[in-house]
Every structure is written in C-alpha cells, then in structure tokens.
Amino acid sequence: MKIGIPRGLWFYDYYPLWKAFYEALGAEVILSSPTNKHILDQGAKNTVDEACLPVKILHGHIIDLRDKVDYIFVPRMMSVYKGEYICPKFCGLPEMVKYSIKNVPPMIDTVINFNKSRKSLMTTIYEFGEYVTKDRKKIDSAYAEALKKYKQYKQSIAEGRIPLNGELMKESCFNGKRGRKTIALMGHSYLIYDNFGSMEIINKLKALNVDILLPEMLDNGRLRDYSDTLEKRMFWSYGRRLMGTAMYLAENKDIDGVIYVSSFGCGIDSIVEELIERRMRSESDIPFLLITLDEHTGEAGVNTRLEAFIDMIDWRRKNEGNLSPYGKSICGN
Amino acid sequence: MKNCYLGIDVGSVSTNVVLMDEDKGIMAKVYTQTQGKPIEAVKRGLKEVRSQVSEEVRVRGVGTTGSGRHLAAMMVGADVIKNEITAHGIAAINFVDGVKTILEIGGQDSKIILLRDGIISDFAMNTVCAAGTGSFLDRQAARLGIPIEDFGEMALKSQAPVRIAGRCAVFAESDMIHKQQLGHNQEDIIKGLCDALVRNFLNNLGKGKEILGPIVFQGGVAANVGIKKSFEEALGTAILVPPHHDVMGAIGCCLMAQEYDMKKNRTSFKGFDIVHSGYQVKGFECNDCSNGCEVIEILRDGQVSARWGDKCGKWNGKLKNEVEKLA
Numbered sequence: 196m197k198i199g200i201p202r203g204l205w206f207y208d209y210y211p212l213w214k215a216f217y218e219a220l221g222a223e224v225i226l227s228s229p230t231n232k233h234i235l236d237q238g239a240k241n242t243v244d245e246a247c248l249p250v251k252i253l254h255g256h257i258i259d260l261r262d263k264v265d266y267i268f269v270p271r272m273m274s275v276y277k278g279e280y281i282c283p284k285f286c287g288l289p290e291m292v293k294y295s296i297k298n299v300p301p302m303i304d305t306v307i308n309f310n311k312s313r314k315s316l317m318t319t320i321y322e323f324g325e326y327v328t329k330d331r332k333k334i335d336s337a338y339a340e341a342l343k344k345y346k347q348y349k350q351s352i353a354e355g356r357i358p359l360n361g362e363l364m365k366e367s368c369f370n371g372k373r374g375r376k377t378i379a380l381m382g383h384s385y386l387i388y389d390n391f392g393s394m395e396i397i398n399k400l401k402a403l404n405v406d407i408l409l410p411e412m413l414d415n416g417r418l419r420d421y422s423d424t425l426e427k428r429m430f431w432s433y434g435r436r437l438m439g440t441a442m443y444l445a446e447n448k449d450i451d452g453v454i455y456v457s458s459f460g461c462g463i464d465s466i467v468e469e470l471i472e473r474r475m476r477s478e479s480d481i482p483f484l485l486i487t488l489d490e491h492t493g494e495a496g497v498n499t500r501l502e503a504f505i506d507m508i509d510w511r512r513k514n515e516g517n518l519s520p521y522g523k524s525i526c527g528n
Numbered sequence: 529m530k531n532c533y534l535g536i537d538v539g540s541v542s543t544n545v546v547l548m549d550e551d552k553g554i555m556a557k558v559y560t561q562t563q564g565k566p567i568e569a570v571k572r573g574l575k576e577v578r579s580q581v582s583e584e585v586r587v588r589g590v591g592t593t594g595s596g597r598h599l600a601a602m603m604v605g606a607d608v609i610k611n612e613i614t615a616h617g618i619a620a621i622n623f624v625d626g627v628k629t630i631l632e633i634g635g636q637d638s639k640i641i642l643l644r645d646g647i648i649s650d651f652a653m654n655t656v657c658a659a660g661t662g663s664f665l666d667r668q669a670a671r672l673g674i675p676i677e678d679f680g681e682m683a684l685k686s687q688a689p690v691r692i693a694g695r696c697a698v699f700a701e702s703d704m705i706h707k708q709q710l711g712h713n714q715e716d717i718i719k720g721l722c723d724a725l726v727r728n729f730l731n732n733l734g735k736g737k738e739i740l741g742p743i744v745f746q747g748g749v750a751a752n753v754g755i756k757k758s759f760e761e762a763l764g765t766a767i768l769v770p771p772h773h774d775v776m777g778a779i780g781c782c783l784m785a786q787e788y789d790m791k792k793n794r795t796s797f798k799g800f801d802i803v804h805s806g807y808q809v810k811g812f813e814c815n816d817c818s819n820g821c822e823v824i825e826i827l828r829d830g831q832v833s834a835r836w837g838d839k840c841g842k843w844n845g846k847l848k849n850e851v852e853k854l855a
Contacts, residue, residue: 228818231818231819232819232821233818233820391819472736473736483650496653499653500611502610502614503651506611506613507647507649507650511648511649
C-alpha cells in the first residue's frame with residue numbers, strides 16, 4: 196500500500212512522525228517533490244482564489260502525488276494543544292482539497308483535535324493506523340518508534356540544523372565565529388522551510404553570512420510561558436509560538452535583527468505580525484523587517500529588502516562600535 | 529581631464545544616470561523612461577549624460593542601483609552594486625544636513641527610510657501591492673487626459689477636495705470615476721487622489737514609525753507639488769524636495785563609487801563606447817530539473833557576457849568557466 200505525504204503545511208513540523216509510523220506498519224511512504232515552479236503553478240490554478248500561498252502550494256503537492264499513491268495523507272488538523280487551534284484553513288483542508296482537485300485518491304483525513312483534552316490521543320493514533328492494519332499492538336509499537344524519530348528531528352532543529360524542504364541540513368546554521376550577525380527568522384514554519392515558497396530566504400541569508408535563529412530552536416515550553424503573560428490568551432498555536440519568540444527576543448536582545456516572513460492574506464498573521472512588530476518596536480530597538488510573500492517568482496523585491504536590511508545592521512553595528520559610520524570619507528566633512 | 533563618478537539607477541519606470549565630480553558636484557544628469565527596455569534606456573542615458581559634458585572626463589568609479597542594477601552593472605562594468613534603500617539614504621545624508629526621514633515614491637516602489645545620527649535606523653517598503661506609486665498616478669493622469677507634469681499644479685488649485693478611497697488602486701479608480709460622474713471638478717478630484725495616496729503611504733509604511741524632521745521627499749513623484757502639499761498637510765510640517773530629487777538613487781551610487789575608489793583605487797568601467805555595442809537578450813526555461821528556472825542570457829555583440837536566473841548556478845558557473853578558458 197502506497198501512502199503519499201504532501202510536502203506542505205504540517206509536513207515541516209510532523210513528517211518524520213508520520214513517515215516512520217506508516218513505514219513501521221509496512222506501508223510504502225511516498226513524499227511529493229520539494230516545491231518547484233510546476234507545483235506552485237498547479238496549486239495556484241486548482242485552489243480557491245482567496246487561499247494563502249502555503250495552502251496553494253499544498254494543493255500543488257497533492258496533484259504531484261495524485262497518480263502515484265493509493266492514499267493521500269491530509270489529516271484534519273484542528274488542534275494539538277488544549278484550548279488552541281492551528282488555523283481555520285487547516286480545519287477545513289480535506290474538504291478544500293476534495294472539491295478543488297479532481298480524481299484525488301482516497302484521503303487519510305482523520306481528525307486531530309486535542310482542543311478539549313489529550314485523552315483521545317491513542318484513539319486518534321489507532322484511527323490513523325487502521326488504514327493499514329487492525330492490529331492495535333502493531334500500531335502501538337509503530338507509534339512508539341515514530342515518536343522516537345520525531346523527537347530526534349525536533350532535537351536536530353533545536354541544535355541549529357534547519358529542515359530545508361523537510362530535509363535536515365548537515366551543519367548547524369550557527370557558525371559560532373565571533374562578530375557574525377544573528378538574525379531571527381520568524382514566520383509559519385511551512386513558509387520558511389519551503390525553499391521555493393520562501394524564495395530561498397534561508398540560503399539568501401546564509402549567502403549574506405548571517406547566522407539564523409528560528410523559533411523552533413528555542414525551548415517551546417518557555418516560549419509558551421512568555422505568550423501566557425499576554426493580556427488576552429493567544430489561541431492560535433503558531434501565533435503563540437511566534438508571539439512567545441518575539442517577547443523572548445525583545446527581553447533578551449541578543450539578536451541583531453528580526454525578519455518576519457508572512458504570506459499575503461494570512462488571517463492569523465494579520466493580528467500576530469502586527470502585535471509582534473509593535474512589541475519589538477516598543478520594547479527594543481532591534482531592527483525589524485516584514486516580508487510578505489505571494490505567488491511572485493521575481494526575486495528582485497525580496498533581494499532588495501534583505502540587502503538593505505543587512506546593510507542597515509552592518510551600518511548600525513559600526514556606529515555602535517564608535518567606528519566611523521558608513522564611509523567616513525563621504526559623511527565626515 | 530576631469531575625474532568623475534558615474535551612477536546609474538535602473539528603475540521600473542525611469543532610468544537615471546548621473547556624473548558627479550570629485551567635490552560631489554553634479555556635472556550632468558539624465559532622467560529617461562525605462563519603458564520596459566532597460567538595456568536601451570541605459571545606453572540612451574549614458575549617451576546623453578556624456579553629451580552634456582563638453583570637457584574630457586575620466587570615470588574613476590561606477591555604481592548601479594534599482595531593480596535593474598545587475599543588468600546595468602553587467603553592461604557598464606560597475607564597481608558597486610547596491611540596493612535602492614542604501615543608495616537613497618546615502619544621497620540624502622550628503623545633500624541634506626541632519627535629515628531624519630526620507631519619503632521616496634518611485635515608479636513601482638514606495639519607501640520610507642528613517643535616519644538617526646547619520647545612519648539608517650529603520651525602513652519600510654510597500655508590500656506586494658503597488659497602489660499609490662508613480663505608475664498609478666501616470667495611469668490616472670492619462671485617463672483624465674492631463675499631462676502628468678501638470679497634475680500637481682492642478683491639485684493646488686483645488687478649493688474643496690473630495691474624498692477618494694486610497695487603500696487599493698482599483699478602489700481608488702472606481703471611486704474617482706463615481707465622483708466624476710457626480711459632477712465634481714477635476715481639481716478637487718485630483719487633490720482628493722493626492723490626499724488618498726498620502727494617507728495610504730502613511731498608514732502602510734509610516735505605521736508605528738516616528739516621522740521626525742527634517743523630512744526629505746525624493747523619487748520621481750516628488751516632482752508632483754500636489755503630493756508634496758498633501759504630505760505637508762498630513763504631517764503638519766514643511767517637506768524638503770532636493771533639487772536633484774529625481775536622481776537621488778543615482779547620486780547615492782556616485783557617492784558609493786567614490787568611496788570604493790578611495791579604498792581600492794581601481795574601476796571596472798568599460799567606457800562610454802559600450803553605447804555602440806549591440807546587446808541581445810535571450811531567455812529560456814531550463815528543464816534539467818523540476819525547478820524550471822527562467823534563465824536569462826545577455827549577449828554583447830554576439831558574445832554571451834552574462835547569464836542569470838538559475839537557482840543552482842549551473843548556467844552562471846558554466847559561463848565563468850568558458851570565460852576562463854578563453855582567457
């Protein structure tokens with residue numbers, strides 16, 4: 196039995212878990228290709244027009260897998276933490292896919308909803324496993340094994356290995372050399388880790404000799420504690436992690452700049468990005484850059500903003516070190 | 529022979545070329561329409577700028593900026609290739625004492641740059657939407673049958689500006705048409721449009737930013753006195769439009785080229801003769817992998833002189849190898 200896992204949305208957070216789980220049960224797992232122009236084009240053509248870029252990309256991945264597999268893995272991810280939701284589009288994803296794309300193979304669209312409690316965890320796991328086997332013992336041990344893989348993956352990211360396109364980079368993105376700039380790259384993981392969708396922002400920053408800090412590299416529990424101090428509870432899970440990261444960074448200040456990558460039309464970011472930007476500006480003087488992405492493939496706009504941002508940081512640093520500001524020969528009289 | 533520096537800003541709407549002498553004096557400047565043909569525009573700009581100076585000149589350094597900066601750099605042999613924000617910032621710092629805020633509206637871009645203690649401390653550019661930039665104004669002027677040069681003057685004549693929706697260019701246009709049909713006169717509609725663009729600019733880019741004086745307004749749209757007036761009304765303070773406001777990006781390039789020259793004392797400038805070269809551009813889609821990159825190949829007099837657009841660097845790198853073999 197072939198199960199296709201599309202390389203989009205929850206993929207970047209959870210795929211080692213799902214892949215190991217189904218492989219341990221004896222199914223063959225097929226991943227869609229990393230996002231490319233064709234996938235983006237197909238996705239954009241076959242998605243409701245008001246969807247955000249990552250949702251369009253996911254549709255492209257499903258089309259990529261459509262003719263290769265027996266089942267496509269599109270779980271209905273409602274909630275993974277108590278009292279929180281992920282995103283309204285995640286909740287309705289199986290329907291969106293079903294009515295937008297023709298000839299979709301049967302979907303594994305089990306509901307993941309721990310909004311009330313986690314008590315139903317094992318029932319959910321069995322439901323996922325029963326697509327392959329009815330043997331609950333087998334499912335138990337497959338889940339235990341998958342969980343191990345998943346924890347390793349999380350640990351590797353925490354150690355600085357970026358999962359670009361879901362594949363862990365060989366080296367940590369922390370160079371460790373003194374004097375290098377570190378920039379926090381914030382945004383929804385499925386946008387940042389998608390090399391094509393994010394316009395190669397990670398590679399571009401690396402080429403500009405920047406160390407990259409991602410929210411996933413910080414202790415999630417601590418980030419959640421930070422966002423719990425907000426006046427009103429943040430009930431979007433991605434938003435909670437990002438907000439916590441911003442609060443942590445604004446307090447600790449051991450960072451040279453923050454770049455927030457958002458997709459055009461993201462409902463959660465319309466609040467969260469705004470809150471984060473205000474918080475960064477009112478509680479720190481850390482440079483902040485917002486990059487909004489959509490279906491563009493012309494990269495000049497992103498390059499200009501990134502280059503100018505790095506220039507600005509370099510310039511500021513020189514100034515702080517009481518060295519001459521940019522080009523003393525120009526500015527000094 | 530006079531030493532000088534060359535700055536080229538290839539933007540979406542205009543291509544600007546400036547020659548600056550060693551004392552930062554502007555010897556010649558050209559503002560020409562890009563019209564979607566950046567290569568022609570750069571050649572035309574170079575030719576015109578050269579013809580404006582009668583004496584012999586020696587170009588000691590070249591800088592390029594704007595969205596076509598890499599193309600221009602390849603053509604002329606640039607020493608410095610910089611983004612527009614840094615270029616505009618450096619130009620303003622040098623020409624306006626103590627400048628703290630730069631408002632810049634170009635053809636497709638608008639930006640706000642905050643400077644503190646002579647360095648850029650914050651900036652913002654318009655997001656995916658180009659509402660309220662020069663090309664939109666151009667379009668509206670054409671639709672109303674008014675030369676864009678007279679647009680600002682007409683706005684100043686307005687007695688009772690109408691309110692136009694400014695959030696989106698499409699909304700603004702339909703709102704303008706509806707107001708026209710009600711019988712409002714053109715002056716009031718144009719002033720209303722200026723107010724709407726300024727409101728949109730300050731809401732989107734100025735959001736949460738401390739806009740302190742002296743404020744400089746530059747870029748092509750700074751020539752529009754109507755927009756300048758609307759900015760002054762909205763911010764409640766005088767706004768300075770520098771004499772060379774339309775070519776500030778190119779001036780920033782000259783300044784950076786001068787600094788590069790002081791450090792390195794060499795230039796890659798290929799000479800003004802390149803205006804006689806024939807340039808051809810070929811584009812093809814590489815199908816060697818699923819990325820399907822749109823690769824651009826630039827030929828100078830039949831010889832491939834640059835390639836870009838490939839993500840993997842294969843075409844780019846292949847060219848370097850070929851050139852090395854030839855050398």
